[in-house]
Amino acid sequence: MDHDPKLPPYSTGDPTSFAYSTSRERWPIIITQAIDDVYRTVGSLPDNSDEDKQKQAEGKKILGELAKLKYELQHNRALTPLRDDGFDDVKVYNDELARRGNLTWLDGPWLFIECYLFRRMSTYFTTSQHWKTYDVFARQKIKSFRSSRAAVLELAARYRELITQLQQSKTHDAEAERLLFAEMCDVCLWGNASDLSLLLVLTYDTISQIQGSEARRAAEKNILVNDLPQVYEHLKSLKDQKIAERRVDIVLDNAGFELFVDLVLAGYLLASGLATHVVLHPKSIPWFVSDVLSTDFAALLNALASPRAFFETPSDEDQLRGVTPAPLEEDHVAQLDFLFADWSRQHAEGRLVLRPNRAWTGPGSFWRLPAEQPELVEDLKQGVLTIFKGDLNYRKLVGDVAWDPTTPFSEALGPLGPGSGLNILTLRTCKADVVVGLKPGEDEELRKTEGGGGDTGARKWAWNGKWAVVSFSRGT
Structure with a gap:
């Protein structure tokens, strides 16, 4: 306090x-x-x-x-x-x-x-x-991932194609690389299995084409703050300098399809050389219904290791309705096998690590971490970027208090802002009142939109997950 x-x-x-x-x-x-x-x-x-x-x-x-x-x-x-x-x-x-x-x-x-x-x-x-x-909450998480089957299969195919391209070619178009990084982060930001439009351009061949550009504009129109260009330049600069250890930390949010896309982002960062290691930070106890536990990571890998058993076995609800899931095609199984092999290898080699900590399920804001969890903060400072996923992590970062919405993100981070030694990126779809980093008048205009809150005094536009903020703060 x-x-x-x-x-x-x-x-x-x-x-x-x-x-x-x-x-x-x-x-x-x-x-x-x-x-x-x-x-x-x-x-x-x-x-x-x-x-x-x-x-x-x-x-x-x-x-x-x-x-x-x-x-x-x-x-x-x-x-x-x-x-x-x-x-x-x-x-x-x-x-x-x-x-x-x-x-x-x-x-x-x-x-x-x-x-x-x-x-x-x-x-x-x-x-x-x-x-x-x-x-x-395990049943709900498993049900959610099973219901995301179509998106999982689509993204698995795109991921295998992309990783294969990265492994086989040493030179790429610089603009395509920048756009691809933004696309991967956008998919990770929204984590929405129902919006397959975000999954259509994850290759070097299509990212710079007209349809790719149109998809990117559609994906970005509801991102109110978008600092991804600065983040890419930060990671690319360290890669070009050939810094030996370039660890990226991801403080996870939801299990299911969202964890799946988090792993897609982690695998991409490693394959592209934008990171040499990725540390995933799950929760230690069942938390806010759908948050990731270490057991959820294991369950996801088990599902990928035996995709037919997972996706073709009728759930309890399927049995009640007399429904049998359609069998997976051979290509689908091969693509999921590729993901399992890739992520399992990275995990076995120590390049993809899970590191739970009860600090993530504490009672208050992350402003307290330097004073109450100094060892955790020192550990995060060993990395080059810490990505905080989701609405709750954002609320904790800025204290869940009534900031003026034009307050700079770096200021709202308090002791985790400039001078902390932490480079922080948030990927947050807004599902709560608190928001910072907006332009003057932007909050007022959003309140005027349909369902935005109007003159009720409520910031209703920020409650439904339609809008997002991607905010970056340098720790130097």
């Missing part, structure tokens, strides 16, 4: 904030889905042994705790201290809760309360004997 920006935080009690509807509508749904998931798992457990019965009993206890949590939330009860599950961050949460006073669910700082929600849900499992590592 002492290191956070000294501006009002967005509050669950403010009717003009997205926090208001999130806390009253979305949070109860999340808890209900968790209850449904645990109920299904408990119902599928055998009861042949004492251990089976103990696991069933623990699962029923967790169901009761989740139901109580939902009741407390919906009736705006006071937040209570977290139960000690043996991890150091429990004290961090409880100390901050004590300092903040008598907080209630529906009238307090959005960022802290939302982080507290998921950390508290985690304790129900980590304090058990048989459910310690259970991911209550």
Whole structure:
């Protein structure tokens, strides 16, 4: 708290904030889905042994705790201290809760309360004997990735073609290389399996053609801040200088198709020589429903290793509807095999690394990291670029407070801005109120658009993921 920006935080009690509807509508749904998931798992457990019965009993206890949590939330009860599950961050949460006073669910700082929600849900499992590592959101993540089949197959084909070109040719058109970097980052930014238009120009042969240019303009029209040219020049300059170690870190956001495109970006950075190593930073506990855990990385690679078993096996929903997924074509299997071999090799060689850290699931802003997690910051400074994916990471970077939207991004980073030694890039589609780096008058114009908020006092245009910001800050 002492290191956070000294501006009002967005509050669950403010009717003009997205926090208001999130806390009253979305949070109860999340808890209900968790209850449904645990109920299904408990119902599928055998009861042949004492251990089976103990696991069933623990699962029923967790169901009761989740139901109580939902009741407390919906009736705006006071937040209570977290139960000690043996991890150091429990004290961090409880100390901050004590300092903040008598907080209630529906009238307090959005960022802290939302982080507290998921950390508290985690304790129900980590304090058990048989459910310690259970991911209550795993089913949803797997379902999401399975439903992205068409986009996965399309992007896998483009990726194999691109990587093959990079491996076989030593010279490329400089403008095509710059555009290709922007295209890869755009796909990673949106991470939207339903928009295949973003996947059509990922080759040197098409990137500079008219249709490629048109696709790029369409992809960029809703990016309000776009610092990708500076980022490319930064990485290209280091490559041209033949700097031996050029590590890029990616602080991950969502699992499923978004993790898939994150790995596509990582593989491209390595193959193009814009990075010599990529470090992926997943979460350590089930977090904000869809965030990446280390187990999600393993599950994705397993799906690619056995694509027929994954994509052709009917899901529970398929079985209920009597639907059988279409078989994969041989070309599709070959393309997924290529991805699995490429990413597995990079991982085995230490060029693609996973490095979870509980700092990413702390209760507050990343302004606190230099004071509270100095070892993590020092480690990130060993790299040449840290990419923060997604809306929540952006909120944490800038403190989730009411900045004037024209505030420079580097200023809103506070101690992680210039002078920190960290080169930071955010790839964020806007799904919350806070935004910085806009031109004067731009926020006002966006509020005037359909559904933008008008004169209600709400920045509704920033709630739906239609707009994006790609912001870069040099650490020097």
